[in-house]
Amino acid sequence: MTKVLVVGATGHVGREVVRKLKSGGHALRVMTRDRNKTAHLELSSDEVVEGDLRDGASLAAAVTGIERAYYATPDPEDNVAMLENFLAAAKSAGVRHVVRLSARSADLNSREDLARRHGLAEQALERSGLAWTHIRPSWFMQMMFSYAPGGRMELPGGEGRIGWIDTRDIADMAVKVLTESGHDGKCYIISGPEALSYSDLARHMSEATGRDFVYADMAPNIFRERQLALGEEAWSLDLDMQLYVNIRAGRYAAVSDEFEKVMGRPPTSFARFARECAEELVLQLD
Numbered sequence: 001m002t003k004v005l006v007v008g009a010t011g012h013v014g015r016e017v018v019r020k021l022k023s024g025g026h027a028l029r030v031m032t033r034d035r036n037k038t039a040h041l042e043l044s045s046d047e048v049v050e051g052d053l054r055d056g057a058s059l060a061a062a063v064t065g066i067e068r069a070y071y072a073t074p075d076p077e078d079n080v081a082m083l084e085n086f087l088a089a090a091k092s093a094g095v096r097h098v099v100r101l102s103a104r105s106a107d108l109n110s111r112e113d114l115a116r117r118h119g120l121a122e123q124a125l126e127r128s129g130l131a132w133t134h135i136r137p138s139w140f141m142q143m144m145f146s147y148a149p150g151g152r153m154e155l156p157g158g159e160g161r162i163g164w165i166d167t168r169d170i171a172d173m174a175v176k177v178l179t180e181s182g183h184d185g186k187c188y189i190i191s192g193p194e195a196l197s198y199s200d201l202a203r204h205m206s207e208a209t210g211r212d213f214v215y216a217d218m219a220p221n222i223f224r225e226r227q228l229a230l231g232e233e234a235w236s237l238d239l240d241m242q243l244y245v246n247i248r249a250g251r252y253a254a255v256s257d258e259f260e261k262v263m264g265r266p267p268t269s270f271a272r273f274a275r276e277c278a279e280e281l282v283l284q285l286d
């Protein structure tokens with residue numbers, strides 16, 4: 001049976017990829033920097049391997065005996081170096097195919113750092129000689145589990161709309177790509193079924209939970225100061241600030257039908273996500 005490695009298994013999408021691989025009966029292994037972080041994934045100890053993408057020598061145990069890998073990390077400045085460490089180890093172990101979580105905006109020539117970093121990483125994967133698939137999702141609905149502490153969503157997003165997508169849908173697509181043939185060399189650009197503003201999200205969350213959620217547009221400079229005071233790392237916040245400029249300008253509002261074409265079903269709407277995940281959404285109110 002194909003053995004799948006999940007890099008980024010403790011992340012938003014990776015944890016769903018792990019659940020779906022397990023429930024489908026697929027042989028898998030996950031790589032993490034700290035095995036204690038995988039406790040909630042209910043894996044056996046031999047399904048978990050410790051490794052750090054910044055330490056190439058630590059990756060051999062993770063890739064040995066693996067045929068296909070799912071790969072997702074955050075987007076620091078050395079994201080390509082981390083990926084290249086992984087690709088070198090994967091190639092020497094005979095891994096055949098890497099499915100990488102990218103972003104909707106990925107673009108080698110973009111002036112936006114996040115888009116350019118994803119574009120460069122996609123290029124590195126394509127040049128690696130391994131089979132590849134890029135999954136380029138829009139923004140994750142599950143970010144709403146932490147975006148509205150006390151029910152107030154204070155963000156500098158204006159009334160810009162986004163084609164929010166459910167991470168469970170992204171994971172469904174990743175598992176399909178990882179476990180069947182025909183996806184080599186493909187780039188799937190996916191979104192949810194509709195573009196919604198933060199005000200729309202607050203309305204849906206209020207309806208689904210029967211509790212009050214409100215959106216308050218925040219001046220970008222005040223938001224930046226608040227996030228730094230809350231301990232967000234400057235490199236990550238700098239990426240976010242560029243994204244909010246584009247959100248306000250409505251540059252992420254496009255909706256794609258590629259998910260339905262590949263998966264044979266429509267993506268989850270935000271209203272349904274909010275109903276299904278109402279219990280998790282209200283956790284941030286108390």
Ligand SMILES: NC(=O)c1ccc[n+]([C@@H]2O[C@H](COP(=O)([O-])OP(=O)(O)OC[C@H]3O[C@@H](n4cnc5c(N)ncnc54)[C@H](OP(=O)(O)O)[C@@H]3O)[C@@H](O)[C@H]2O)c1
Nearest residue numbers: 008009010011012013032033052053072073103138139140
């Ligand atoms: N948030 C959104 O709305 C959105 C939308 C579109 C695209 N994206 C893209 O999605 C990607 C992030 O995916 P995600 O949100 O599922 O992941 P995530 O929640 O950001 O988690 C990051 C994962 O990366 C792993 N990781 C980080 N540094 C590592 C290292 N040095 N060695 C090994 N593993 C390392 C972590 O593993 P351990 O901590 O267990 O080691 C963790 O599982 C980013 O590229 C982002 O641009 C996000």
